[in-house]
Structures are given as C-alpha cells and as structure tokens.
Amino acid sequence: MAIKKNYAGVxxxxxxxxxxxxxxxxxEIEAVADVTAALLNGASAVDITYDLTTDGYxxxxxxxxITQNRLTRPYEKKRQGKQTDTLQLQYGYDPETGEGETQADTVLVTGAKVHVIERRGVDHETDFAAGDKIKIYPGEVGRKTDDPPVAAAEFTRSVAILLDGEVTDETVLTAGA
Structure with missing residues (x-):
C-alpha cells in the first residue's frame, strides 16, 4: 500500500x-432482526442517554x-472463547423521589430483562431509521447501588447490566413495521 502524501486523516x-x-x-425482542427503527422509535423503547453521567456508560x-498446545509445536496457538463483555451504567437521580420516578429508574428495575441499544455518530434528536448502525447488549438489570456522595456534585446510582446473550457490535437497522 502506498503512502498517502498530504493526508490529514479523517x-x-x-x-x-x-x-x-x-x-x-x-x-419485545426475540432475535436481532426484531430490533428495528419502528421499535426504537416506539413507546416501549426508553431513551436514557441524558440520564447517564459523563462517564456513566x-x-x-x-x-x-483458549490455548491450543500441540506436541513439539514451537509456539502457542490462541483461539477466541466465550464473550466476557461487561456493561456498567451510572446515572443521576433525586433521592427524594420514589423508586421508578426518574426515567432511568423506570426501566432499569433490578432483575428486568432488557436490551440496551447504542447508536453513535447520528444526532441524538434524529429518529432511528433504516440503515442506522447500532450495538445491541442483551442482559438483566443487576442490583442498583447508590454511589458515595461527592461534594458539589449530583447524587448518582450505578448498575451493571448482566449480559446474557451475544453482544452485537454492528447491526444495521431495518425499517420494521
């Protein structure tokens, strides 16, 4: 491959x-194909983007x-095994409101089975559309913990999404019905 002269990057x-x-x-989702623009623009999908703290995603x-050693082979051969991804969320909340009264708490109920969907590079205010690239994280909401208070900062909670299916790194949305 030739050197790209005067190339400034992307x-x-x-x-x-x-x-x-x-x-x-x-x-709402039995298979990856069920995640459509219509589903993500619909009432059952909850947008938690602006509930999350700056490092809360x-x-x-x-x-x-997996190591595969063989008799007299002069090197180790490695293979990829099970996915071990983790997903941790942190969001602001008001301790004076009851459980379920903030948007993130409404959907992030301990034990609930959820799919977290991520879309990058498209204006947040733009509806989902066929052709959008998304990541899908299937899992169960873990136990929520109140984070230690910090001076001059809002109260926050953290929760792990206990991933229990294949994380899809790039899925292209279809329009759906």
Whole structure:
C-alpha cells in the first residue's frame, strides 16, 4: 500500500449530541432482526442517554482465550472463547423521589430483562431509521447501588447490566413495521 502524501486523516463526528442509548424490554425482542427503527422509535423503547453521567456508560468488551498446545509445536496457538463483555451504567437521580420516578429508574428495575441499544455518530434528536448502525447488549438489570456522595456534585446510582446473550457490535437497522 502506498503512502498517502498530504493526508490529514479523517475527522470523526464529535460524541457530544451524537450518541443515543435506548433501553427496550427483552419481551419485545426475540432475535436481532426484531430490533428495528419502528421499535426504537416506539413507546416501549426508553431513551436514557441524558440520564447517564459523563462517564456513566462503560462497555468493556472481552473474550476468554483458549490455548491450543500441540506436541513439539514451537509456539502457542490462541483461539477466541466465550464473550466476557461487561456493561456498567451510572446515572443521576433525586433521592427524594420514589423508586421508578426518574426515567432511568423506570426501566432499569433490578432483575428486568432488557436490551440496551447504542447508536453513535447520528444526532441524538434524529429518529432511528433504516440503515442506522447500532450495538445491541442483551442482559438483566443487576442490583442498583447508590454511589458515595461527592461534594458539589449530583447524587448518582450505578448498575451493571448482566449480559446474557451475544453482544452485537454492528447491526444495521431495518425499517420494521
């Protein structure tokens, strides 16, 4: 491949305003193909993007490594094993309101089966459309914890989404019905 002379690189879109995080009850989704623009624009999908703190969306991808050693082979051979991804959310909340009164608490109920859907690079205010690229995280909402209070900061809660299915890193949406 030749050197690209005078190449300045690619400017990606800024993350500010160009990220959307949705939560959909898993009862709405039996297969990846069920995640459509119509579903994500519908009433059962809850937008939690602006409930999350600035570092409150932490996806850590991972896989087990399987080593395959062979007699007299001069090197180890590694294979990819099970997915070991984690997804941690942190959001602002008001301790004076009851459980379920903030948008994130409404959908992030401990034990609930959910799919967290991520869309990057498209203005947050833009409806989902066929052709949008999304990531899908299926799982169960773990136990919510109140984070320690910090001076001059809002109260926050954290929760792990206990992933229990295949994380799809890039799925292209269809329009749906």
């Amino acid at each position: 400017d990606g879109p800024l993350s500010d305003g160009n990220l959307t995080i949705m939560v959909v009850p898993s009862a 932490q996806h850590t991808p991972g896989n087990e490594e």
